[in-house]
Amino acid sequence: MTTHMEHLLNVRLCERFGDAAGWSEVTRLTASHLRVVVSALGAEDALTFLTAARRALDEEASRAGTIHLGFGAHLWTHLEGVSWGASSLAGTSAWDAMLTMHRLSVLAPDPGLGAHLDSAVDACRLRLVPAAAGF
Template sequence: MTTDMEHLLNVRLCERFGDVADWAEVTSLIAAHLRVVVSALGPEHAMTFLAAARRALDEEESRAGTIHLGFGGHLWTHLEDAAWSPSPLAGTAAWDAMLTMHRLSVLAPDPRLDVHVDSALDACRLRLVPAAAGF
C-alpha cells in the first residue's frame, strides 16, 4: 500500500472512530486487515472486493434467522458477479483478511464491520478520484 493510500484509510477511519489511541481494540485489528486488503489488491480491485463484501454483509443481515450460506458464501457469490481478476496470491490474502475481519466482528460486534468497510471504500474512492479533480 502506498503511503498516500494508508494515509487516506487512516483519515477515513479517524473520521468515523476518532483518534487512533481511542479506537476500540476490534477497530485496530480490523484496520490492520483492511490495510492487507487494500495493499494486496490496490485501490481499484479493493473497491470491487470491498463493495462485494459490503453486499455480502447486507445479505447476511437480511437473512438473519433463516437458513443461508453465511458471510463467506455470500461474499463468494458477489465476487463471482464482479468483473475483476487480481493475482491468486492477492485474492487469497484479501479473502483471508476479510474472513478474519468478519470473525472479529462476530466476537466484538461494536463497532459494526460495515462501518469499517465503508471507511475503506471511501478511502479507495478518494484515491481513484481525487477531490482536486476540478469539480
C-alpha cells in the same frame, strides 16, 4: 500500499472512530486487516472487493434467522464475474483478511464491520478520483 493510500484509509477511519489511540481492540485489528486488503489488491480491485463484502454483509443481515450459507458464500457470489485477483496470492490474502474481519465482528460486534468497510470504500474512492475532478 502507498503512503497516500495508507493516509486516506487512516483519515477515513479516524473520522468515523476518533483518534487512533482511542480505537477499540476490534477496530485496531480490523484496520490492520483492511490495510492488508488494500495493499494486496490496490485501490481499484480493493474497491470492487470491499463493495462486494459490504453487499455480502448486508445480505447476511437480511437473512438473519433463516437458513443460509453465511458471509463467505455471499461474498463469493457478489464477487462472481468481477476482476479482483481471486486466484492470486494477493487475492487469497484479501480473502483471508476479510473472513478474519468478519469473524472479529461476530466476536465483538460493536462498532460493526459495515462501518469499517464503509470507511475503506470511501478511502479507495478518494484514491481513484483524480484531484481535478472536484473542480
